[in-house]
Amino acid sequence: MKEFPAPYQVMESLAGYINRAYRDQREKQEGVIQFHLTYKNERLDCYLRFAPEGVSLSKGVAKDPAVTVKSTLYHWLDLAAGRLNPLIGILTGKLRFSGDTSFFSKVMSEEIFGTDISEYDDPVTDFEKRPHKYWRIPERVLVLNASPRAGQGYTEFYLEAFLRGLGKTCASIDMVYLAEQRINRCRGCWYCWLSGTGNCVFKDKDDFEKINQRYEDADLVVFAFPLYIDGMPSLLKDFLERTVCHYHPYMIRGHHRTRHPRRKRKKQAVVVFSVSGFPELDNFRAVKEHFRQITHNSHQPIVAEIYRPAGMYLYNNPLLYRELNEVMEALEMAGEEVGRYGKLSRKTLKVIQQRIDRVSDFRRLSNLFWKEKIRDNDRTY
Numbered sequence: 001m002k003e004f005p006a007p008y009q010v011m012e013s014l015a016g017y018i019n020r021a022y023r024d025q026r027e028k029q030e031g032v033i034q035f036h037l038t039y040k041n042e043r044l045d046c047y048l049r050f051a052p053e054g055v056s057l058s059k060g061v062a063k064d065p066a067v068t069v070k071s072t073l074y075h076w077l078d079l080a081a082g083r084l085n086p087l088i089g090i091l092t093g094k095l096r097f098s099g100d101t102s103f104f105s106k107v108m109s110e111e112i113f114g115t116d117i118s119e120y121d122d123p124v125t126d127f128e129k130r131p132h133k134y135w136r137i138p139e140r141v142l143v144l145n146a147s148p149r150a151g152q153g154y155t156e157f158y159l160e161a162f163l164r165g166l167g168k169t170c171a172s173i174d175m176v177y178l179a180e181q182r183i184n185r186c187r188g189c190w191y192c193w194l195s196g197t198g199n200c201v202f203k204d205k206d207d208f209e210k211i212n213q214r215y216e217d218a219d220l221v222v223f224a225f226p227l228y229i230d231g232m233p234s235l236l237k238d239f240l241e242r243t244v245c246h247y248h249p250y251m252i253r254g255h256h257r258t259r260h261p262r263r264k265r266k267k268q269a270v271v272v273f274s275v276s277g278f279p280e281l282d283n284f285r286a287v288k289e290h291f292r293q294i295t296h297n298s299h300q301p302i303v304a305e306i307y308r309p310a311g312m313y314l315y316n317n318p319l320l321y322r323e324l325n326e327v328m329e330a331l332e333m334a335g336e337e338v339g340r341y342g343k344l345s346r347k348t349l350k351v352i353q354q355r356i357d358r359v360s361d362f363r364r365l366s367n368l369f370w371k372e373k374i375r376d377n378d379r380t381y
Contacts, residue, residue: 007039007073011046012057014080017113018048019055028052029106031066039073050107067099081113117250122261122299124254131269131301135342138219138269141166141173144211146225146236150177154275154311159224161328162273162306165335166222174214178235181207185238192245198263200245208242216246220269220338221300223291226311227276230286240294259297270300271338275311279362281353283309304344306334306352312381313366314356323356 005013022028030051037044047062048055069076075094078084086104089095127134143163147153167173184202191201203209215221225232247260272291276283284307295302308314314324330351334344357365373381 007037007042007044008046008059010073010077011035011044014077015048015055015057018108021114022050022055022107025107029103031100031103031107032062032064033103033107034062034065034068035076036068036070037073037076038071044073055107065099066103067097067101070096070098080108117252117261120248120250120252120261122252122265125267125299127267128255128299128301131303132342134267135303136219137169137339139171140218141170141220141222141339142214142218143173143175143222143224144178144215144236144239145175146178146223146233146239148179148228148233148235150179153226154315155224155226155273157315158275158308158311158328158331159222159273161331162335163222165332165337166339168336169339170220174218176211176214178239181211183208183211183235183238183242186241186244190249193249198245200242202242208239211239212243212245215243216264216266218268220271220303222271222273224273227274227278227283227287230283231290232274232287243298246298254296254299256296259299262299265299268300269303269342270295271304271306272302273306275308277310277312277366279310279313279355279357279359281307281309303342304334304338306331306344306349308352310356310362313362313369316369316381317357317365320356323354326351327354 028050032047032049034047035045037046045061046057046059047065048057049062071079071089071094075084075089079086079089079095084094086095090097143159145151145155145159147155150156163173163175184206187201189201192198200208223232223236225236228234231237246264247262250261251258252261253259270291272288274284274287288305288307291302291305308327314320314327330348333348334352337344337348356362372378
């Protein structure tokens with residue numbers, strides 16, 4: 001269990017940062033900075049000793065310090081972080097110095113918390129901003145079907161039409177049923193980052209690596225899944241969490257916000273394909289936003305989002321046979337459009353996502369469907 005750090009532990013941690021910055025300085029200064037700090041009406045006396053071999057922190061009062069600082073712990077931390085201007089701190093009484101204050105500027109680098117990660121720079125690409133403008137028909141497509149029922153569910157039924165259209169343009173479509181794979185859950189050990197290798201502790205101990213190789217080679221990835229508790233099934237979430245090994249731990253500026261740089265840079269786009277039992281399209285709102293976050297962080301532009309509400313109802317209602325045909329034909333057209341142009345037309349998407357019945361009728365007939373299944377002890381659906 002994580003324990004709340006004591007004030008001296010905070011100073012020890014800060015001293016570590018100061019030491020790293022000090023070691024990078026060409027000219028080493030020798031001397032002591034004495035601190036008389038207060039924290040919640042308690043006093044903390046400690047000092048930083050600067051020597052050619054580095055910086056060390058000790059408790060107590062040093063003899064003949066170069067400079068002495070009196071303040072609260074918070075005000076000192078604000079000064080160290082650059083949030084408090086030293087002159088303002090002195091004028092407002094938040095900081096009191098005695099001794100050679102110039103010693104501060106000699107040993108306290110402005111880059112205490114800085115580091116050069118330019119070699120890992122991974123700027124936003126034009127392809128990520130406007131994928132359809134720089135689109136090339138993908139040679140390799142990987143489909144990750146995350147339905148817990150693998151190829152027996154409604155996801156597979158609707159997905160098949162989309163892939164049929166996609167296959168008219170793409171050379172290779174590789175299907176993976178995550179329900180048939182053994183993928184250990186990420187345990188948050190950060191070995192893939194801390195080892196500097198990108199290798200997971202589960203490497204060669206489950207099926208992730210063989211899928212991951214196909215994932216990294218793909219030009220287009222199709223995430224296909226049924227809506228489970230307003231989001232993706234855990235099968236897909238477990239896989240995506242393991243892909244943290246694709247990135248370095250460093251923080252860089254992304255298209256919209258901060259993200260990590262990739263280990264391997266590749267133009268790779270994404271299609272999000274999901275079906276739901278609920279009739280309202282709005283039920284996909286959470287998963288839609290979630291995938292926009294995920295793909296931003298993974299540097300993968302989304303070229304198509306296909307959400308089909310009431311998928312089970314549309315399939316099982318004989319009175320909607322015409323609408324079912326329209327949706328299936330539009331899904332095939334969608335696959336061809338995405339493969340050829342890297343985008344989906346509004347006209348096609350409108351047909352796919354059409355409302356097929358009044359919501360009140362949907363509820364009435366859906367309830368009848370389930371009641372009969374339970375009454376007849378019929379486990380097929």
